[in-house]
Amino acid sequence: xxxxxxxxxxxxxxxxxxxxMLMGILVIVPAYPYGVVFLFGCLAxxxxxxxxxxxxxxYYTALLPIKKSDVVKGKCLLVSFTQLTQLLISxxxxxxxxxxxxxxxxVGIEANVAYYGFGLIIFAIFNLIFFVQFYQTAFKVGxxxxxxxxxxxxxxxxxxFLAHIPSLQWLDSTxxxxxxxxxxxxxxxLVIYIMGMCYTFNLAARRFSAVDL
Amino acid sequence: xxxxxxxxxxxxxxxxxxxxVSFSLSYGRIMGLIGVNGAGKTTTLKSILNMVCPDDGQIxxxxxxxPDNELACKQEIGVVFGGVDFYQHKKLRDITNVTRxxxxxxxxxxYQKYMQEFNLDELKQVKQLSAGMRVKYSxxxxxxxxxKLLIFDEPTSGLDPVSRDDLLVLFRQLIKDGQRxxxxxxxxxxxxxxxxxxxxYIKKGKVLASAEKESFIQSFQHLKEPSDSRGLTLEExxxxxxxxxxxx
Numbered sequence: 001x002x003x004x005x006x007x008x009x010x011x012x013x014x015x016x017x018x019x020x021m022l023m024g025i026l027v028i029v030p031a032y033p034y035g036v037v038f039l040f041g042c043l044a045x046x047x048x049x050x051x052x053x054x055x056x057x058x059y060y061t062a063l064l065p066i067k068k069s070d071v072v073k074g075k076c077l078l079v080s081f082t083q084l085t086q087l088l089i090s091x092x093x094x095x096x097x098x099x100x101x102x103x104x105x106x107v108g109i110e111a112n113v114a115y116y117g118f119g120l121i122i123f124a125i126f127n128l129i130f131f132v133q134f135y136q137t138a139f140k141v142g143x144x145x146x147x148x149x150x151x152x153x154x155x156x157x158x159x160x161f162l163a164h165i166p167s168l169q170w171l172d173s174t175x176x177x178x179x180x181x182x183x184x185x186x187x188x189x190l191v192i193y194i195m196g197m198c199y200t201f202n203l204a205a206r207r208f209s210a211v212d213l
Numbered sequence: 214x215x216x217x218x219x220x221x222x223x224x225x226x227x228x229x230x231x232x233x234v235s236f237s238l239s240y241g242r243i244m245g246l247i248g249v250n251g252a253g254k255t256t257t258l259k260s261i262l263n264m265v266c267p268d269d270g271q272i273x274x275x276x277x278x279x280p281d282n283e284l285a286c287k288q289e290i291g292v293v294f295g296g297v298d299f300y301q302h303k304k305l306r307d308i309t310n311v312t313r314x315x316x317x318x319x320x321x322x323x324y325q326k327y328m329q330e331f332n333l334d335e336l337k338q339v340k341q342l343s344a345g346m347r348v349k350y351s352x353x354x355x356x357x358x359x360x361k362l363l364i365f366d367e368p369t370s371g372l373d374p375v376s377r378d379d380l381l382v383l384f385r386q387l388i389k390d391g392q393r394x395x396x397x398x399x400x401x402x403x404x405x406x407x408x409x410x411x412x413x414y415i416k417k418g419k420v421l422a423s424a425e426k427e428s429f430i431q432s433f434q435h436l437k438e439p440s441d442s443r444g445l446t447l448e449e450x451x452x453x454x455x456x457x458x459x460x461x
Contacts (some may be wrong), residue, residue: 212259
């Protein structure tokens with residue numbers, strides 16, 4: 001598994017992937033729709049998959065002494081690594097923000113515990129559609145990205161919408177007691193993300209097994 | 214004993230069908246897979262390697278079913294599809310550093326020996342290599358993990374005559390100990406005349422003949438014309454077989 005991830009990072013990853021990993025830093029911007037951070041986490045796999053098509057990455061990988069399904073596993077590992085690293089990088093900045101800009105984010109949800117839970121759910125939905133669609137052909141990446149990014153954008157709008165409902169104001173807070181109340185959303189996000197990635201891998205690998213390279 | 218056995222390999226495409234391809238390759242032999250462009254040589258090789266999903270057929274490699282033992286079988290084979298045409302902007306060193314991690318039998322000294330022998334510079338990017346050098350790099354990778362079965366798709370295409378001859382000599386050296394075999398597809402019949410032990414001829418997705426080289430050529434001597442003073446060569450066999458059916 002480590003070798004697959006190493007191969008993805010050394011040969012398959014487009015340089016922008018590493019730049020997008022750093023985009024979690026945006027949560028320190030005083031007024032910014034933080035949901036956009038998740039879009040960078042979706043854009044990173046799109047560019048890397050496109051780059052992979054141009055560099056014939058699938059072809060190289062399929063010839064290595066691995067199972068055909070491991071080609072998909074490598075990409076699942078890369079995308080999870082990117083998205084989770086992006087969120088982890090953002091956490092110190094989200095904490096710092098509470099202290100240096102205590103007045104909060106005027107244009108959208110705060111970078112709080114619920115925000116990370118929503119982010120994981122949005123990533124899980126995007127990944128499921130993106131991987132399963134892509135590995136039907138292992139070729140059509142542009143169309144796949146459009147299909148997968150629509151529900152991801154809708155997810156971001158729903159997150160912002162919920163945070164603006166007066167009775168759900170606790171979702172848009174960074175006070176410790178409110179963030180404690182948000183913990184189940186983070187837990188749900190983690191469960192959906194982990195189970196979602198396992199399901200995504202199984203389904204995409206099954207699709208890919210029928211693809212002729 | 215066979216190192217590779219292909220039985221009834223079938224793959225159907227809308228406009229082309231690989232029809233029940235069968236042949237076997239013994240240890241210590243070089244088999245040439247010949248046929249015109251589009252005859253099904255690459256599809257056959259890709260189907261053997263599960264890169265194309267065959268509709269039917271059995272593949273046995275090193276005494277094991279390939280689909281059931283894909284991982285173990287791939288550790289013991291070396292595959293070269295033309296030259297390296299992936300990761301054009303990567304240095305050879307970077308590609309090697311990744312590739313070596315996947316092979317339990319990786320032999321660094323063998324790798325360095327072949328890189329020197331082929332005059333390959335690890336610090337060069339793939340795009341800086343000529344077509345011939347790319348083939349040589351692919352072969353260096355394939356030989357560096359002591360593969361028992363080498364599968365090459367058009368390995369000599371794009372090579373200059375000297376490099377081609379060097380490669381064919383290398384092929385003969387590789388199988389000398391009887392532990393390795395080579396299956397390679399080509400349409401350059403002179404390469405086969407020089408180094409193949411067995412020939413499998415594919416025409417329009419069907420195996421027309423698969424036999425030891427001399428008996429293969431003998432079996433096509435009925436194509437001789439009254440004006441032919443000597444036996445047909447492999448090239449003449451191929452030309453007459455193809456042209457006869459196409460009425461060119």
